[in-house]
Amino acid sequence: MSTAEPHKRRGLRGFLSRLASSQSEIEAQELREDADEVGATPIASCGGRRRFCVAGTLRTVTLRPRGGAPALEAELYDGSDVIDLVWLGRRKIAGIEPGRTVKAEGLVSMQDGRKVMFNPRYELRPGS
Numbered sequence: 001m002s003t004a005e006p007h008k009r010r011g012l013r014g015f016l017s018r019l020a021s022s023q024s025e026i027e028a029q030e031l032r033e034d035a036d037e038v039g040a041t042p043i044a045s046c047g048g049r050r051r052f053c054v055a056g057t058l059r060t061v062t063l064r065p066r067g068g069a070p071a072l073e074a075e076l077y078d079g080s081d082v083i084d085l086v087w088l089g090r091r092k093i094a095g096i097e098p099g100r101t102v103k104a105e106g107l108v109s110m111q112d113g114r115k116v117m118f119n120p121r122y123e124l125r126p127g128s
Contacts, residue, residue, distance in 0.1 A: 031056055031079030038103055038125070044080035048110045054083060054117070055103040055125065061096055076102060083108065083115040085122070101125040 032042065040055035056078030064073050072090040076083050085104055087093060096102070106120035 028079035031077065034101070034127070035078045040078070040103060042080040043076070043078045043083050043115065046081075046083065046108045046115060048108055048115075051105065051107050052117075053103065053105040054078060056101070058085075058096065058098055058100045058102055061098055063091055072096065074102075076104065081115070083117055084111075085120050086116060086118050088119060095124045096122075101127040 035042065035055040038055050039053065041052045043054050043056070046052045046054065054076060056076045059075045059077050059082070061072065061074045064071055066086075066088065069089055070091045072087045072093060074085045074096055076085055085102075087096075101124070103123040103125055104117060104120040105122075106117040109116050109118070
């Protein structure tokens, strides 16, 4: 194993491991590696009321009013967990669409048992 790529398995053991893994497990591992490369914290490690940088793929994007005002909500998945990104007062943001790779930074809070980041700073990433 090279020191530059410690996360990649080589040889027969690595081949058999990849063969035995489901497609979703392989994709989750790749997402975790991509998030790690950009210096993001795994969503599973994010606790409430602290600022974090997260990265992953948007699974869903919906317009859901909150308190009578529009709110654009996107579910971000990084292979470890999901977090809801919510932009209050927005109906649409160019580039925020399902399948898009995004890096986001903001205060993580808990709402109805889910991790939420309101009005995060975001960066659209190349990929998918």
